[in-house]
Amino acid sequence: MSDSDTSVVSRLRKLIGEGAFRQGERLGEVAVAEQLGVSRTPVRLAFRTLEQEGLLQRAGKRGFRVREFTEADVLCAVEVRGALEGLAARRLAEQGMSSALTAELEFWIQKGRDLLAKGHLEEQDVEVWSELNRHFHENIVGSAGSSVIGDAIARNNHLPFAAADSIIIDSEALDREYRKLQLAQVQHELVVQALRHGEGARAEMLMREHALIGLRYAELLDVGRHSPSG
Amino acid sequence: MSDSDTSVVSRLRKLIGEGAFRQGERLGEVAVAEQLGVSRTPVRLAFRTLEQEGLLQRAGKRGFRVREFTEADVLCAVEVRGALEGLAARRLAEQGMSSALTAELEFWIQKGRDLLAKGHLEEQDVEVWSELNRHFHENIVGSAGSSVIGDAIARNNHLPFAAADSIIIDSEALDREYRKLQLAQVQHELVVQALRHGEGARAEMLMREHALIGLRYAELLDVGRHSPSG
DNA sequence: AATTGTTATTTTGGATCCAAAGTAGATATC
DNA sequence: GATATCTACTTTGGATCCAAAATAACAATT
DSSP: OTTHHHHHHHHHHHHHHTTOSOTTOEEOHHHHHHHHTSOHHHHHHHHHHHHHHTSEEEOTTSOEEEOOOOHHHHHHHHHHHHHHHHHHHHHHHHHOOOHHHHHHHHHHHHHHHHHHHTSSOOTTHHHHHHHHHHHHHHHHHHTSSSHHHHHHHHHHHTSTTTSTTOOOOOSSOHHHHHHHHHHHHHHHHHHHHHHHTTOHHHHHHHHHHHHTHHHHSHHHHHTTTSOTTO | OTTHHHHHHHHHHHHHHTTOSOTTOEEOHHHHHHHHTSOHHHHHHHHHHHHHHTSEEEOTTSOEEEOOOOHHHHHHHHHHHHHHHHHHHHHHHHHOOOHHHHHHHHHHHHHHHHHHHTSSOOTTHHHHHHHHHHHHHHHHHHTSSSHHHHHHHHHHHTSTTTSTTOOOOOSSOHHHHHHHHHHHHHHHHHHHHHHHTTOHHHHHHHHHHHHTHHHHSHHHHHTTTSOTTO
16 A cells, blocks of 8 residues: 555655656556556556646647646746635635634744844755745635635646745855745745735735745846846 | 546545545545445546646645635635636737638637627526536637646646636526626627737637626626625 | 444455457458 | 458556454453
8 A cells, every 4th residue: 555656646756856757758557557556456446646737738638748838838837826825815805814723824934034143055955945935825824714626726736836835946046046035035024914904805916916936036136136127 | 447546546636626525534445435436446546647737635644634715715726727827828829820720719609698688697508608608618718829738727627616617617607607708708709809909918808707706796787686785 | 421442344555367449461352 | 453351469457365453452461
């Protein structure tokens, strides 16, 4: 039993995310089974899961193929997350935050302040940020009064580029990443501010904008460094 | 081959939607297989699909149980659809509509006008409305530039109460349903108006409000009929 | 009497076998 | 030469068998 099935799912998820298969490539059950060293059964089960996650598509009446993603798909997936997290934030602002939740959010906010306090970013800080960022988002989404929103976000996050913690990649340019995280921190603090004051619309819009930080802010943050054309 | 697998999935989906199983009831593979008259294999495949759809949940390390839905879940699922359809509408307004799409939407709008022109609702009108309503929504969501939004909506719609065409139920009170459809028609027309003028924010909000028509408008439409307390 | 350890039963995961459906290729006929 | 039909091969769906894991029940010991 164990999680051999989950393992096949996650192994395939990883392979697809890494681009081990061509976009649109047809995946045969036997071929994948041999490649992973298991029988057809767990592969068949995994295909159904991955189909629902959106990583595979049915190829006509026979088999599955690797889902193809365009630039527009990536942007859309990020906007979807923004819309859903924004919805969660608005609901949370409208229903009011418990003091426990307020404290929890403040805790992770403070972690962020501490991280950025030293004025620059180091390698090991990346994981710390990823951790606190995840907790921040999960606390908001998880407190929206229903797991439905969180489920929708989780399904969307199966698209490898849509997840909230896929912000950090470039550990070569730590100074640029530092400024990005500074901005993200400000956005986090503003969201909490709006939530505390019950400002639903503002919380929603801030959260939605915050989702775009991984996409649209790169060139902005390079202004004054490399190309001052921005 | 055929769609025996799909059949098991949809049969189970139907059974769950009808409440054939208790909320939170554990489903064993053998029991369900016997009940449906198939072997364990298609049931195992179906469980994975239904888990991703959110109708089943993993029960610890062993088996699945029927997902429990609260009132808050229902409201949230509808709001999620509103948020996603709103996102699609805003994107569509911002990118501009093709003349073909405009014509298509106008066509279904006109169908709605025709349906409501005679001043009352009949039994067979329900299916006609369901058809045009579906086309209206699918055209907007399908033209948002990426299938990601549509996929997210489709996954959300697997929750039996969240789908857009679950508006109509009460064929006993056709006069109330008529007024509801009148309102829906106006909302459809306003959405198209906003889309044509490139009013993204307005299109988004109209679409979002439109999603709530099945939930929050019942008492409103009863005003002046049964209980004038609204 | 309570707790722990062992055993038995239940249930799921994985592998293999068979059947059915689809696709492709070849042959025959027009 | 083109098209249509038939056949062979590929691939997936369903059933069954076996193994492993988890739960439950029972017994033994403290």
